[in-house]
Amino acid sequence: MKKLLISLSLITALSPSNLHAKFRAGDNNRCWIDDNKRNEFWYCGSQDENCAGYKLKSSHDRHWQYHGDTFTNADKTFYCCNGTLDATGFYVETNNFWAEDTIVTKDLGIGTCNWHKRVDVCGNVVGTECTTPDNCNSGYILRNNACVAPCQGDEAFESRVSNTCIECKTTNYQGIDKDRICQRCNSATEFWDKRAEKCIKKDSLTKLSNQAMKKCFGCPQVLFKQCAMIFSKPESERLKDTESHKDLLDDCHLNSFYDDNRDA
Numbered sequence: 001m002k003k004l005l006i007s008l009s010l011i012t013a014l015s016p017s018n019l020h021a022k023f024r025a026g027d028n029n030r031c032w033i034d035d036n037k038r039n040e041f042w043y044c045g046s047q048d049e050n051c052a053g054y055k056l057k058s059s060h061d062r063h064w065q066y067h068g069d070t071f072t073n074a075d076k077t078f079y080c081c082n083g084t085l086d087a088t089g090f091y092v093e094t095n096n097f098w099a100e101d102t103i104v105t106k107d108l109g110i111g112t113c114n115w116h117k118r119v120d121v122c123g124n125v126v127g128t129e130c131t132t133p134d135n136c137n138s139g140y141i142l143r144n145n146a147c148v149a150p151c152q153g154d155e156a157f158e159s160r161v162s163n164t165c166i167e168c169k170t171t172n173y174q175g176i177d178k179d180r181i182c183q184r185c186n187s188a189t190e191f192w193d194k195r196a197e198k199c200i201k202k203d204s205l206t207k208l209s210n211q212a213m214k215k216c217f218g219c220p221q222v223l224f225k226q227c228a229m230i231f232s233k234p235e236s237e238r239l240k241d242t243e244s245h246k247d248l249l250d251d252c253h254l255n256s257f258y259d260d261n262r263d264a
Contacts, residue, residue: 023074026051029090034073042071044091045083067122068097081122092121104129111136111147156182170194208232219252227252 023034031051032042040061041051049056056062063071065080067089072078079097083089100119105112111133118126136147143163151157151165156176158164168174168182175192177183185192185199193200212231219227230238230245249255 023076024052025091029092030088032073032078032091040073042073042078042091043083044069044080045087045089046085047088068120070097079121081120082124089122094121097121106130108133108147110140111142151180156180158182215254216252218254219248223248223251227254 023032023036025032030044030047033051033054034040035054038060039054039057040063041049041054041056042063042065043049043051044065045067049062065071066083066085067080069080069083070077076093077095078091078093081089081092097120098118099121100117102117103114104117105114106129108131113130113132113134115130116127120126132145133142133147136142139149140147141150143157144161146163148163149165154167154169154176155165156168157180158166160179160181166182168176170176171192173185173187173190173192175183175194175197177197183192183199189202190199191202192198208225208228209232212228213224215231216224216227226248230248246255
């Protein structure tokens with residue numbers, strides 16, 4: 001009886017169904033079939049349903065896959081490459097779909113830019129190479145997506161959207177703003193304010209009287225305008241602000257003027 005059981009076991013092990021039970025690929029790895037027990041098929045993209053000499057039948061399991069789809073069988077993982085509804089692809093055995101995933105620095109001549117480059121196991125490059133700089137070489141500045149030489153001296157950029165330097169000498173009606181752009185004022189209604197680095201409306205300025213400007217003649221240059229504005233105010237308003245302007249009046253040697261007015 002024991003010998004009979006051993007013989008039956010050997011016959012079962014050597015039966016055609018076990019001898020041919022395999023997990024195999026079709027031509028060019030376009031498909032896979034596992035013919036163990038019940039046939040199971042995997043197809044990458046549009047193709048003939050026959051695989052590795054086996055014909056798909058209605059009773060068989062089948063899986064239609066497309067680019068990026070994956071399956072695992074017999075402890076192996078496969079990705080479908082370039083398979084579509086209209087084209088046949090191929091399978092690649094791997095545990096990671098991305099063969100390369102890096103940030104690439106591209107030299108643009110006078111600057112560099114960075115782009116995200118990914119290469120899948122199928123050999124496809126995903127990502128678009130950059131064309132505009134992120135950083136500029138020494139001696140250049142990044143402006144309007146370009147590396148340009150900065151304007152020097154009395155030169156400034158022609159406009160906010162221009163990278164061209166033009167001569168822009170400071171006058172009463174033009175000057176260079178904080179962004180190194182040449183600003184031209186409307187001479188009929190505006191003045192260039194050097195300190196604010198912008199055009200300001202004429203009607204926003206306190207009118208300076210000739211008498212006030214004469215009185216502030218002895219002020220340091222940086223205080224002249226402020227002093228002249230104070231003495232252009234009505235006398236009653238001016239005298240009320242004495243304390244707030246004490247330091248300026250000291251520097252302009254004008255405190256005695258206020259003392260005289262108080263005693264009057």
